[in-house]
Amino acid sequence: MSAIPRTAEATSAPQGRGGLAQSVTDSLTIAQRNLIRMVRIPEVLIFGLVQPIMFVVLFSYVFGGSIRIPGAGTSAQQYREFLMAGIFAQTVTFATAGASAGIAEDMHKGLVDRFRSLPMARGAVLTGRTIADLVQTALTLIVLAAVALIVGWRAHDGIWRALAGFGLLLLLGYAFTWIGALIGLSVRTPEAATSGGLIWLFPLTFISVAFVPSENMPAFLRHIAEWNPFSATVVACRDLFGNFPPHYRLPDAWPMQHPVLASVIWSLVIIAVFRVLSVRKYRSATV
Template sequence: MSAPTTQAPTLAPAPRGGISGSIRDSLVVGKRNLIRMTRIPEMVIFGLIQPIMFVVLFTYVFGGSINIPGAPEGSAAAYKEFLMAGIFAQTVTFATAGAGAGIADDMHKGLIDRFRSLPMARGAVLTGRTLADLVQTAVTLAVLALVALLVGWRTHENIGKVLAGFGLLLLLGYAFTWIGALIGLSVRTPEAATSGGLIWLFPLTFISNAFVPVNGMPTFLQHVAEWNPFSATVAAARELFGNTIDGVPKSVTGAWPMEHPILASVIWSVLIIVVFRTLAVRKYRNATA
């Protein structure tokens, strides 16, 4: 009579190590999310409607009523060039809510648990998701730029600087998607992730130099606005697009980010990515442990 055999418990495959394996896994997850987006076109369409509405409303409703320092009073053309960098920055940062909701939805449906059973890098799920959101944001930004050109926005620098301006905007958007990822991992439902991803964005974007000149704000808000990472990217984009006015001081309060907006924009974005990616990956590992 043979001795009874015991079956060893099945263990999840060990993830592949190395940077190349992590990059490969992230790209696979990113491709999965991009395919999902193409099968749900209303996600892209609705993501375009809001920023287009902002462009049209701000251009034609406020265009002749807001005075830009150094420009003729009530100049609609000056306000268009002042406004567009702010609208672009708002658009890329508002993608934060979608990123958080998407990750919360994957957690809610148990998809993350299925990913855990695969031999893949642990951070690849979040990295792939944020990369897919970055591609969607880039498409939205390209369409929005065409709409801005149609309503009269113009750049006054060479193509290299213009592309660098859009690059800084996308870098900021990518940084903010990691904040969205952390929010999505910290709540229980996609609806809560959407609300949590938007509620702090409104003061961040409106207490800034995006839509109105900072010099009209109370003194304490001027300091807040000019040290706002969102304002640094807006100012950098304006400078690279050639949408600044000669002779007008860059800063009202002498804030370093406004005096060196391009460098400040890069520093802020990289710092946000490093901090919130670390927190999001740690939260992901704890949530799926």
């Protein structure tokens, strides 16, 4: 009679202690594991820097001087100032693909199943992964900001407003890593996760005010661009960096008139929604 309970006890996964402290500790442990892996494979960070640096150089020197910015004409220097907030925001959102591929790889190798056999908080694996991706994104932003300074970009409204702008970028990047987590849990291979993590980002970033003003877009695209959460962060950073050209007029859409508040709201909503969906998918995908 006693054999059945012992068998059930042996085959069931250990349960964590629960509580906020346990969740934080487990999440930081998983984040440390991913950061150590990043240090041991530095080419991941290096290759992640190549694309944004290429975008800075191409848009600054190839398109700069050809694209008209209201209030600045076709000034190459003014376009660089206008451009950089968009490049920064694009860089943090493209970290989504790395989060997707990393989680899909852990799933494919069975590491997630091993984590589930440990007495740890259920959401810690995903939270730790997103925290590690946030650290990597911050390092990428530091290098990219240095490159931007070299090509002539400047933040004109003081260090604290500039830091607030970078804080909004990191918040947006963290929000999008939760989207990447859900994608990584929903596909079968890391290759599919990489493709799935990138394909939707191109229309999101280009149907926005990141690289060109919205005023010359068709009406339906202009409304999409102005209510795009990506656009809200871009405009908020331009405001905080002091990168708007003289006499530049913002669109009348609410997110464009209140970009900092809109950026925070969009990012928090994305985190709240996709964290719940990701943790739920994690529980069902690895049972």
